Amino acid sequence: MENFKNFWNNYKGAIIGVIIAILVLATRIYTFILAITVLVLGAFIGNYIQQNKENVKDKIKNFIDRM
Numbered sequence: 078m079e080n081f082k083n084f085w086n087n088y089k090g091a092i093i094g095v096i097i098a099i100l101v102l103a104t105r106i107y108t109f110i111l112a113i114t115v116l117v118l119g120a121f122i123g124n125y126i127q128q129n130k131e132n133v134k135d136k137i138k139n140f141i142d143r144m
């Protein structure tokens with residue numbers, strides 16, 4: 078029983094992560110999570126570009142010139 082307690086204390090984060098991953102895969106929630114992630118990432122990128130227009134223009138111009 079002591080070995081089980083040590084195992085649980087050492088690996089409980091991984092065990093809980095595996096259980097959550099199995100539930101996400103079994104319920105196909107990952108498509109929803111992926112869609113939300115893409116939306117949030119797009120919002121952050123759009124906001125960054127809007128706030129830093131001049132820096133983004135310069136970086137894109139330099140990138141295109143290097144090609």
